[in-house]
Amino acid sequence: MSRIFGQMIRLENIGLQFGHKRIFDGLTALIPDGAKVAVKGESGSGKSSLLRILLGFEPAATGKVYYDDMLLTPATVGRIRSRTAYVPQDLGFTVFRSTRELFYTPFRFKNNRRLMPEPDKVDELFQQFGLPADILERGIKAISGGQKQRLLLAQAVLLGKPVLLLDEPSSALDEANRIKITEYILHLPVTVIAATHDDYWLRQARTIIDLDKLTQTAQL
Amino acid sequence: MKGAIDIGWWKLLAGYLLLLIPIVFFRIYRTGLVRPTLTAVGRMTVQLLLVGLYLEYIFRWDNPWLNGLWVLVMTVVSSYTVIRRTGLRLRLFLWAVLGATMISIVLIDFYFLGFVIGLKNIWTARYFIPVTGMLLGNSLKNVIIALDAFYHRIDEEETSYRWQLANGAEHNEALLPFMQQALRKAFNPLIATTAVMGLISLPGMMTGQILGGSNPMTAVKYQILILLVIFSSTILNVWLTIRFSRRVAFDGMLNLRKDIFERAKS
Numbered sequence: 073m074s075r076i077f078g079q080m081i082r083l084e085n086i087g088l089q090f091g092h093k094r095i096f097d098g099l100t101a102l103i104p105d106g107a108k109v110a111v112k113g114e115s116g117s118g119k120s121s122l123l124r125i126l127l128g129f130e131p132a133a134t135g136k137v138y139y140d141d142m143l144l145t146p147a148t149v150g151r152i153r154s155r156t157a158y159v160p161q162d163l164g165f166t167v168f169r170s171t172r173e174l175f176y177t178p179f180r181f182k183n184n185r186r187l188m189p190e191p192d193k194v195d196e197l198f199q200q201f202g203l204p205a206d207i208l209e210r211g212i213k214a215i216s217g218g219q220k221q222r223l224l225l226a227q228a229v230l231l232g233k234p235v236l237l238l239d240e241p242s243s244a245l246d247e248a249n250r251i252k253i254t255e256y257i258l259h260l261p262v263t264v265i266a267a268t269h270d271d272y273w274l275r276q277a278r279t280i281i282d283l284d285k286l287t288q289t290a291q292l
Numbered sequence: 293m294k295g296a297i298d299i300g301w302w303k304l305l306a307g308y309l310l311l312l313i314p315i316v317f318f319r320i321y322r323t324g325l326v327r328p329t330l331t332a333v334g335r336m337t338v339q340l341l342l343v344g345l346y347l348e349y350i351f352r353w354d355n356p357w358l359n360g361l362w363v364l365v366m367t368v369v370s371s372y373t374v375i376r377r378t379g380l381r382l383r384l385f386l387w388a389v390l391g392a393t394m395i396s397i398v399l400i401d402f403y404f405l406g407f408v409i410g411l412k413n414i415w416t417a418r419y420f421i422p423v424t425g426m427l428l429g430n431s432l433k434n435v436i437i438a439l440d441a442f443y444h445r446i447d448e449e450e451t452s453y454r455w456q457l458a459n460g461a462e463h464n465e466a467l468l469p470f471m472q473q474a475l476r477k478a479f480n481p482l483i484a485t486t487a488v489m490g491l492i493s494l495p496g497m498m499t500g501q502i503l504g505g506s507n508p509m510t511a512v513k514y515q516i517l518i519l520l521v522i523f524s525s526t527i528l529n530v531w532l533t534i535r536f537s538r539r540v541a542f543d544g545m546l547n548l549r550k551d552i553f554e555r556a557k558s
Binding site: 124127128129130145146149150153154155156157158159160162163164165166167168177178180181182183184228231233237 | 445449451452453454455456457458459460461462465469470473543544545546547
């Protein structure tokens with residue numbers, strides 16, 4: 073499905089700065105369609121920030137982000153965000169009143185209406201991700217952090233966007249689920265960029281952006 | 293129609309003796325509330341006496357332009373107060389609140405005074421000023437609650453807000469849950485007071501009208517209408533304020549600007 077959109081992501085000399093503190097500099101990368109990229113680095117190295125820069129939520133100190141040849145700007149950000157799915161690290165989501173609301177909210181956006189999944193597909197994926205069948209009927213405060221994370225990952229997968237941006241996608245998962253879900257996501261035909269320090273992710277992802285060294289260890 | 297008994301200045305002073313009761317209690321329990329109470333009562337006295345003085349003249353002259361100007365002053369002062377209490381930056385929000393308040397007041401005043409009450413001249417001081425004053429007082433309280441809840445919740449729940457945008461939401465869609473919360477928070481108290489109106493409290497305006505010599509049923513009808521008017525002007529005001537303020541509160545990438553809050557948040 074990514075072929076239809078053709079989402080090559082190009083980072084050009086991205087630098088990040090907090091106040092006067094330089095976090096990283098000179099990140100240039102070409103992420104082809106369908107690539108599986110892991111962003112690693114110590115905490116505070118700017119992993120989550122890099123994902124936010126890619127989504128236009130945080131300004132980079134220097135550099136440019138392109139999706140295909142479309143430069144990320146206020147004029148294009150809406151179009152770009154309509155082609156991404158994002159799972160953040162912080163899973164508060166207290167603004168939603170029920171688990172069902174949390175799960176179905178993105179499918180009700182105008183941009184995503186045609187992406188509403190068949191109930192069978194939802195059940196099937198929930199099962200694969202180790203989610204109880206009645207999870208959507210449970211209160212949002214009654215589900216665990218791991219369940220919430222799996223729910224959001226399942227949702228991101230079901231949205232089927234050409235670019236998946238995941239912030240610490242396995243931080244709240246137990247061993248068995250971690251491997252199963254990582255495997256599943258890495259075999260999707262879409263571009264996946266994950267900020268992570270999870271060994272399994274780092275071993276399996278074909279490309280690593282190491283913000284500590286800022287050298288790419290694999291051929292893109 | 294017979295007005296209420298006027299209160300002599302000495303009698304008013306006798307009324308102030310009632311203040312001794314809270315003061316004694318505040319003293320005994322060392323609450324530190326004596327001074328704030330005295331300051332507050334002092335301010336109230338000066339402000340209300342000034343208003344009384346103004347209003348006497350404004351009512352005597354009853355000039356539409358002057359009445360309009362008076363309401364304009366009330367609107368500016370109350371808009372200013374609204375923003376100060378939300379912890380949002382005055383400079384950025386004043387125009388939004390002011391514009392929204394003016395529009396909602398004019399629309400509702402025209403309908404209520406011009407059509408429902410059927411005044412030939414809606415600028416008549418005796419109706420225009422107190423009704424607009426009640427609208428302002430009541431709707432602005434709710435605008436404060438809504439505006440505060442809206443922007444602070446987006447700030448606290450920035451992850452949810454961004455998560456929606458990053459998954460394809462348009463701006464309105466990403467703001468929807470915050471709008472829902474803000475409206476619920478602002479309207480729940482109003483709905484609750486409305487539901488028990490007359491049971492556990494006699495509303496101030498109705499009491500005033502009865503004291504002023506109106507027939508109780510007339511007072512009741514006015515009270516009912518004023519509540520309906522407050523409901524509709526409040527929702528208009530809240531919606532317009534949020535609508536107008538969005539233009540300054542978000543940047544081009546739809547991120548909530550951090551400098552909209554009075555004290556910089558981390």
